[in-house]
Amino acid sequence: MIDIKGILGPLSALKFLGKAPHTIDYPKETKKTADRYRGIHYNDVEACIGCGSCGTICENDAIDMVNVGFDPNKADTGFRPVVDYGRCCWCALCVDVCPSGSLSLTKDYVYVDDDPKKFLYVPGLQELGKVNIDSTDDLKELAKIEKENRPKLKEGERSWYQKDRTEGLLEFNRVPMKELPGSTRIKSFAEVVLGYTEEEAFMESIRCLGCGLCISACPDRMHIPDYIQAITERDYNSSANIIYENNPLPEMCGKVCTRQCETACVYHNRGDAVAIRWLKRFTTEQFDDFRTIINAEVKPLNGKKVGIIGAGPAGLTVGYYLRLRGYDVTIYEALSKAGGMTMAGIPKYRFPLDSLDKQISYMEEMGVRIHYNTRVGKDIMFDEIMDTYDAVFIGIGFHDPYDLGLKGEKEAKSGVISAVELLRRVNFGEKVDVGKKVAVIGGGNVAIDGARVSKRLGNVDVTILYRRRVQDMPADWEEIEGAEDEGVHIVPQAIPEEIMLDKNGKVTGIKYVMAEMVDDGKGGRPRPKKIEGSEKILPIDTLVGAIGQQADYSFLPDEYLFKTQDDEKSGSKKGIDTFWGRILVHGYNETTMKKVFSGGDMVNRTADAISAIADGLNAVKGIDLFLQGGKETKVNHSVTESDLDKNKLLDKHYKMKHENGKLVSVKLDLSGNIVTESVKIAKDPDELKKDVEKKEVNKSTDKANSKDKTMSYPTKNTNGETKKEEKKSKSKKKSKKKKKKK
Amino acid sequence: MDDLKRPTLDSDFTCDMAFNKITKWAQKNSLWLLAYGTGCGAIELSPTMTSRYDWSRLGIRGSATPRQADLLLITGYLSTKTLKRVIRSYEQMQDPKYVIGFGSCTINGGMYYDSYNTIKQLDLYIPVDVYINGCMPRPEAVLSGLAYLKDKIGDKKADGWIKYKQNFEWYRENQKKILKSFNGDNMPDKYNW
Amino acid sequence: MSTDSMYRLLVTIAVILGSIIYGFFINSLARRITARVQNRMGPPLKQPFIDVIKLYSKRTFVTHGIMQTLGPILMLTGIISTLILIPYGKGYLTLYSSNGDLITILYIMTFGQLAMALAVGQAGNPYGTIGVARGLTRMFGYELPLILALISLIALNHSADVNVIIANQHGGIANWNAFRHPFVGITALLAMLGMMSYQPFDNASAPAEVASGPITEFGGKFMAIMMTTNAMFVVAKLALLVDLFFGGASNIFILALKIFLLYLYPLFVGLVFPRFAMEDTFLFFWKWPTLIGFIGLAIAIF
């Protein structure tokens, strides 16, 4: 039948004839886009560090990095992202991984043009489509023009950006490193830092974005992203191999490196840098013996001999890599152990005595000869070395402390000691009596070390006197904090005046003046200015000076020293030129004298171990080029593939899981069931205390058992003592088996 | 791209006719576009043509066949199979005709820059008058693109169709690189290349 | 040529031009109304004019044969002939209507459509062919009730002259054929839905089914001619219906108004109904309208 409702019902639609349309009359009126609309990119080019993470994450290859006139420096590559809008899909993943938070999207969306080349766009720099950035000329032009009038967007105009470290795809918090509590650690020289567990190392290593900004910050240009990636793959073997490519002392670096890399880390802008140092340390801790895992190729001896003076980081580096290249290498060391300043000058709670053993014994195994207790100039003459060897490397370091230059210093018969000497004596097991009250003068790492070592020498009251404010101290922040934790007093803005002596010439106190900070008028850092009448006297038993060191060139005969410019002109005498106590080098660390190379603290200004290693590597190249007549020996540092595969299998039995809102990784058995919870729960401080006390007992027994009376030092403190021993025995067994096979 | 002949308006005898004042105004304000949703971009066309944005107020409407259309909207990526149809549709359209590259895919491959079945740069195969950026472009962006095209027509710069004629060999050469033959036996010879 | 025939010729040209303009104008108004019901703004009023100017300015080289070129022109001829046979008022505005009667008009009206069919046939597009087939089927559908209604009118007025029929409707709305003979009126109005090719009877050019139907292969100038003829045709058809059923018009403005109001009716129906399937279209016309038409005829004759 006729469906009346169906015929008349639709006619009700005609009621809209009387209603206003809801059309948006676009060019005349616009609809506001939402606050988080993903529109065209914007980049705060000043905040951007050019790490390229945005380009790496982009699934469409839409982002390239180009140089648009920014100078590169340690924490900025100088490159800026350029977005290809012929590729972009506005997923904003680039924003979510931007570690500096500079990249964002805006609410703009209209970008219409008839030239497909105009859809390349440098966000934050280029006004849309104005310049064709395909050509380099135009890029330079762009850099010039845009420098003055860069579009600066306010926060409200940016639509999709990361506000804080909780947003986005990146984890800005570092896996915390477990440490001994302050009260426990002053009781012994036990190592303060406990090291990462395997899972902690994995969780930390996975944070690395692999951008490589750190490489440029490292004086030694280590392949940091690569070895971290190897840790992520649980392939510690290749991680160690990668590290060994340009660092023969990884464990030392893993413990005491000044880690300039971490300040350059992309995470450093908004969160915690990746713990590069701890990760390197973790890798080296995995092996008791490097001999079995480092697969570097050792070339047969090529008949050239190289002599090295000083078995510090620089000398050892030169020795190791020259040996790899087939040179006969001999190192002369004045002390009874190799390591130079790292051995003599770094307190054992940071750098246990056995830390270098593995590495040194590996080197010696490889054929690097080290003559201990042989002081050049005394036990062997420099002339002799010059005659014997085809090339000579000098890496003697800064071992002589500066004088404090205070009234009473010369007169003092006891109670004044330099921090360097104090550390050396303590490190080499000598008994040092510092009394009950110690004052340390200086604000560098050596001063803090001196203070913290003194603190460990018994129930000692330690005060640091520093000319400027605490924030001006050149020492590491962690070190200062650690010292404060351990109960070291820091008196800032205190200028020492005079050492008070008793009749016997023993130190009784120190007089110092308080200072106020004054602007130096040149825009530099403020200078301390004495406040008249604020003199104070601090009663002390020992004064530790730590205001700097210098090199001791007494071993060099006069004729090898470059004296005046006249000499150079006449050409009569050509020697090693020095400037302000540092040996002048050029190119591949060559000195002004033929066949003599130099490196380490007495060459570079940063004066840290990693720079010394870098110097060493540079000198290796120089010596090689020099001795091979301009041709470099090729060395194969790579690891075998079978090893890599073996290790890669491991990680398939792990998976990521959320636990209490935190991501952890868990171990699986072969059928995929969870075996153990990965992250070990940190031991509570009480337990640690007990551990350390146990160690103290062990220490005394060790002492008794130890054959070498002069070289006693506390054993390394780890909570996995028994495990370590097991490993050792295993590795021994392995080596035995190998021998049998042979 | 750069070795292409730039279109010279004088050489085309119809230009004076096609671009006199009234017809120019009419061509500008009456754009019929071929309803061919070649890619995913077609989804943003429906809001643009319906009540919320209503492009009919700008004189734009869809037409069902290429014969009546002035404007070909390449909505996003083109698979190689579609490219054939698009070329044929384009050649069936009557002059003057315009092409809008809609979305990032037409500019430089977009999302599918590494796909084995899509073409990456549209203007190697047919001349493009305007590109609209976006994935998807919002209706507002689409309307801006159309407004841009209108301006171009008004300034006598929307000359892609002349360019196509004058550089026909070049375009054919590019098309042949992608398409081996049009449709085998069923087609007349001139389509089968 | 006498001044009389001179005037007549001038008025004829004016009517032809006027019908084009008015045809486009009501088309434009219809678009606005459609837009309004659909909740949107719609195109500007000048839009149909812009469209047609643009289409004339397009270069149309493609042709599938002589018939495709001739078709639209024959169509134009047909519609002009139809146009001049319909009276638009008194005096010169009756044009040449006295020369022909309703039957001639009906005959000539179909001429354009048949010309179109021939043109489409040569174009060779299957959708065009299907479209034409659909269009002709629909025409057969609505012609029956329409002719029934017209026969009734002729029977009632004892004349096939449109002017006579108009004259007989004098004296107020109640005297209009549509109201005086409701069955005839309803039949005619239902048949008119078919004539106007709006939904539910737009099968011939249903985009979702047959692309754009007969005009699939026609673009550029062909399309422009078709649009022009369409505009004239709408005016012609509506004017004829106004003349026959709604009392004609004393002057051109009232005629225009009546045409517009009558135009709204298929427009509104088209806005709210989907289209019939092809078979249903045919069946529909031969069912209800035909039935009512026969009743009307019966009443008229007996």
Add this chain to the structure above:
Amino acid sequence: MKTTKLYLGPQHPGITGNMMIELDVEGNKILKSKTHVGYLHRGFEKLMERRTYIQSFPIVCRICVPEPDVNENNYARAVEKLSGLEVPERAKWIRTMVLEMARLQSYLLWMGGQSGSMGLYTMPQWTIGDRDYLLDRFEELTGGRVYHLYVWPGGVRKDLPIGFKTRMLDLMDYLESRMKDYTKLMFENAIFKKRAIGTGVIPKDKALEWGVVGPVLRGTGIKHDVRIDEPYEIYDKLEFEVPTYEGGDIYSRALVRKFEFMQSISIIRQIMDKIPEGPIYNRIPNPFKWKIPKGYTYVKLESSRGEFGYFMASDGSEKLRRVNVRGPAYVHGISLLEKILPGSRLGDVSTILNSLGVCPPEMER
């Protein structure tokens, strides 16, 4: 009678996308139908094998253009299932809401398409205009109009904006009131009924055998819905009905969709009412290095067109080994269409296509 070959598409207003149907027509009757695809093939499954897990996330939503969220959700859940990532409770609620919003907008689009294919052009103008309000809410929530890129492994990308709840509820009220207009204009329209009833019939006994899913299957009277059969996200905590209508024709499918439209409105109201507070996502590890353990999985959900599934295999590296997308449109658009088109009228092809929810980009991926 002569048999004519008709190529419906790829450039044809009656096709729901870029595909082609080759028809053998005799008069107005279809004798044979064959679906041609390949016009939209982009090789998604291959592209995803080349990208890391997080890089694949922006791609997947492009698989189905009218309803991208189901792809995002499936992808996220597959990755979570393989990797063991947990999703916070609030994120699950938001995800469910997004899915239902997607269903609403997809049905609005369908209403427009279905009636537009029959020539009722007022309806698409209304529904697609109203769909824009939903897109506004999407834009506010996700930052994108069409491709939302919102649901990712570990949760959702951003929290609900301030004031979103009230705006969403207002919109639900509006859509509910608009449904009355739609009903009068479309669902109760005499001619719509005339064309829809008895057209494109899928026999009940063949439906399961032919692999029919979603509203089309429920239109044949078989109750099957992943939301109820195997609840995912938080569907087990919500109250809703899954309608079935006997008949298997276009009209019963339309009624199923109409009913589900109202159910979706009610689900969104429930979610807005009960949504818990809390975090919205668990951060995945460094996206550059994220590896997923070896294994494979199949996840599925109920999209507006039916069961939508992802098979995903991982080989333990940063990139997935293989993914296979099982979209409902593949069955509906190719094999089912070839079965039910013969015998029907030429004019109904587009109508049937629309009623089956054929979505070419999803068919070809």
